[in-house]
Amino acid sequence: MQQTSNFFITKTMESYELKDKDYRSWKPSYGELPMEIIQHIFRFLSFPDVQVAGKTCQRWREASFNTEFSTKNIIRFSKVCLSDRSSPAKDFLMSNRPFRNYHFEEVTFGPIKNIMSHIGNTAEEIIFDNVDVGDKQFYAIMSLLPKIRAITITRCSPLFMSGSFLDNIDDRLSVCINFCRIQDLSLKDNQYLSDAILLRITEMMHSINTLDLSGCHIAYHNAIQRRFYPNDVDVTPSESILTFKFIMSIISMHHQNLRSLNLSNTLISPPSLIALSDLSFKGFLLQNVGLANCRQVNNISLQSFLKKQNKLLTLDLSGTICVNDSCIDVIVKNLPLLQELNISGCINITNNGSSLLGELKYLKSLNVSRCDGIQSEGLTNGVAAKPNATLLYLQMAHLQVCEEAIMVLAQNLPELRVLNLSHCVNGVTDESVQCIIQNLRWLRDLSLENCFRITDVALTGINISQVVLGPNSQNSIDKLHQFSLSSLAEGYISNDSNHSIKISLRSKAEEDIVRDAIRKKAMVATYEMNSIRECDMEGYSIKELQGLKSLYLGGCNKISDVSLKYGLKFVELQNLSLSNCQQISLTGIEQMVHACPSIETLDLSDCESINDKAIQLITVNLTRLRALHINGCSQLTDHTLDAILVNCKNLQTLSIHRCRRIYTDIEDRLSEMSTLRDLEIDNSSNIDNACLLRLKKRLDY
Known part of the structure; x- marks a missing residue:
């Protein structure tokens, strides 16, 4: 009896181990998911993502053919x-x-x-x-x-x-x-x-x-x-x-x-606009109006028209210079349902008018770019005067705003999807960008172009002064120490034997360049030694904005490879601009192409450290690439064209101005690319019709 019991227990254990082994070896078959679930997943994807997902298996391919998705394309x-x-x-x-x-x-x-x-x-x-x-x-x-x-x-x-x-x-x-x-x-x-x-x-x-x-x-x-x-x-x-x-x-x-009328970029006169407003008595109520760059319109006629269009949802007055604070007052009082407002370039609007915009309860999109009269107070007392979960899109390029104002915006506008701070030089600093990353986790589009004050700290949260180097890095430490001391001492200390003193003849700008070089050397040293740890990242990394699809950092020339390694890790990123970021090199590109595989538009213009090897990595790994701008990358040679021809299967736009080491006939080489539509090169009128180019070269068409 005891023997039978032991046999039963042994068989039970063997059966359990076999089932446990089968369980551990089991893998989910996503191709067998119900069609409804697959289509529900696809609703959260962009069109390029749906295209790629449709290539995984036959069932997912059928799901990508659903009418719901094709109607949006x-x-x-x-x-x-x-x-x-x-x-x-x-x-x-x-x-x-x-x-x-x-x-x-x-x-x-x-x-x-x-x-x-x-x-x-x-x-x-x-x-x-x-x-x-x-x-x-x-x-x-x-x-x-x-x-x-x-x-x-x-x-x-x-x-x-x-x-x-x-x-x-x-x-x-x-x-x-x-x-x-x-x-x-x-x-x-x-x-x-x-x-x-x-x-x-x-x-x-x-x-x-x-x-x-x-x-x-x-x-x-x-x-x-x-x-x-x-x-x-x-x-x-x-x-x-x-x-x-x-x-x-x-x-x-x-x-x-x-319901929608667009007369933008025309010379519509005040009497004409008043005639339009008179139609409101006949039930003429618009929902969308475009009057952008209508320079002949005056204040009185515009206000008369707006007072009678109380059902407006979208209003575009960009570049219409008669728009002032009184017009904003009329908009706020008479257009309670307004959801989208574009007043970019309206230079007569001041902080007083901007402060009224916070009263538009349904406003989702606001563009105040190039409104010279709007400063920090106009925003902090307006749309960001209190927590605002309605505003989703904010364009405020070329505004004179301070660092504190941008922090208030980040804290009180938590639902922002699009934020444009291009050319806001005074307000965009490492601290304000860190505040943006901390609070605006739903961002999809972020523009910081020509905000040249920001450094790697803004995008990575790394405090270089707190980085602790590993025990096996003594040689690198010595080299870094020697470089830093010699660089700092250059121009100030001379040969001790004769006690002579050298006076620096550098300008302030040149001193900033030297200081940036020392900082970059320190960052690169820690980068190469992989000595940056999680505990060294005291702030917030931009990679925490996981849904980011567009990032514009053109002109931020203090950004280096460190940001590309520790910051730019976006699976969904489609558009990236790093133009005029001279400290970007092969080292950072090597990390970026693997961390951001979905890039479709890439701008590396005037990144002088970019070489043929970097372009090789880009063309091999960024398989969705459709537009590539490499103007002024002086290290590029004919090998770059080889990489583009061999690897770029979807490229439609290529810009290669001022690449002086590319000697071959670019037109002859690139005429082989059937997908190319726009080509910008030196010493020739831009070839904006690749079809004619192929005709000239006697190719397929």
């Missing part, structure tokens, strides 16, 4: 010859994904019936930006887009230059059915747009929700209008001029449905 054809007979049109025809949004930028159209029919099956929004298309071809394209809801035609001079666009009744009938479904219309930056063309387009549309005429040549003055319309009885629209008279008639026609 824009298919962009840029600087190519689009033809059914060649790529990329032939490649796209094989796709069955239902995309909704398309953008054609500087495209030359060939035979495109097949590709446009394919696009027309699902397209709801389309943008034509500086495309080479004639009116007949445009009619043919529009006839193939039965589901279109929004259209943008910008910088398309050949289309409107003749003035005969849609002047034929048969042409209008061919596109009328599709045009009548359009609700959002943008014709911005078209210098040949006329009354006749605008009327022909809009009279086919049943309901206009959005109208964008920004940057168009609109005649507002009565004298000019009378020249083309001498008799009020004669209302035949002119093919030579675009007047506010006809724009007003179109707005009146659609005033019940029109």
Whole structure:
């Protein structure tokens, strides 16, 4: 009996050990997750991340094809010859994904019936930006887009230059059915747009929700209008001029449905703006208004207009110089629902006006960049006067603010997603950046460009004076000690035998350079000896902003490789600018490319320590790289071009000005890159159409 019991216990133990071993060897199979869970995960990812995730297995690939994600994406054809007979049109025809949004930028159209029919099956929004298309071809394209809801035609001079666009009744009938479904219309930056063309387009549309005429040549003055319309009885629209008279008639026609109006960068006059405000009696209430850089508008007309638009959610007045404190007072009192306000470049706004902005309870986005009259008090007594969890986006570049003000902003605006402090030289210091890192953990976009006072301490929290070197670092300590003493003594102490004294002839700037060199030497020594420990990081490291996607440090020339090793560790970082950071070298790049694998745009302009090996590491490890700027990197040679050609499979923009050691014909070498769209080089006009470059080189197209 005892023997049987022992046998049973032994078998039980063996079975338990076997199950325990199986449990420890078990690994989760993420490919077998329910489709709903995979799609829920994808909702938190950017489009490039979804693309990469879709390559892991067949199930995740199917999840990435979900309509929910494809409707948010824009298919962009840029600087190519689009033809059914060649790529990329032939490649796209094989796709069955239902995309909704398309953008054609500087495209030359060939035979495109097949590709446009394919696009027309699902397209709801389309943008034509500086495309080479004639009116007949445009009619043919529009006839193939039965589901279109929004259209943008910008910088398309050949289309409107003749003035005969849609002047034929048969042409209008061919596109009328599709045009009548359009609700959002943008014709911005078209210098040949006329009354006749605008009327022909809009009279086919049943309901206009959005109208964008920004940057168009609109005649507002009565004298000019009378020249083309001498008799009020004669209302035949002119093919030579675009007047506010006809724009007003179109707005009146659609005033019940029109919710967004953009007249930015036009010469809209005070009487015209007052005429718009008078329409409010007919129920003309906008939600989004753009009046940026409207220099002819005066204070009275602007206030009259704003007082009658109490449903506004978005208001852009950037560069409109008449905006002052009284206008801000009108905005605060009459626009209680306002969520986005852009008053950048409004130099007449002072701290008094800025202090009122804290009363906008629903304000999510604020841009006060280049408002010379706004200083520290205007912000600390305004949007940051008390804890504010509503404001998400704050642009305040080129402001004269102090260090304490930035700290108050960081403490009272905890939900910020975007913070732009570019050129805030006085306020952006190591201490204020540390406060930002400590409090703004939701930041996605941080700009500190040309804030040259910050050092590695700001980004790493490392106090170099507290670093304790390891016991095996005596040789390095001696070398560091000798360097520091000799550098500090240089110019002050001479040969003791004759007791002569050298007086330094350095300027203050030169002394700062020497001091920075000594500091960098100390940091590099500790860096090479890996002597920095967690206990030495007394402050906060920028790597704690785990969701950061854009970081701009251009002109912060005291940033060194130490920041790249101990600070920049972002899995989601997509845009990084380190231009004019001369202390960045191969050592830091080697760490950065592994810690930030998702970078798509990288600017290393004027980083003179960057060499071919650094570019090799960048091109091999940053597989998503789309834009690379290496202007003024004087150590780069032809080997850099080799690395770019071999490793960069997605590169679209390359800027290599002032790289004087690159001798080969850059155009010949880079014509092999089928993805390249923008190339900026020396001694040649910028090649902004890579398709023409390939034509010249007799390549595929």
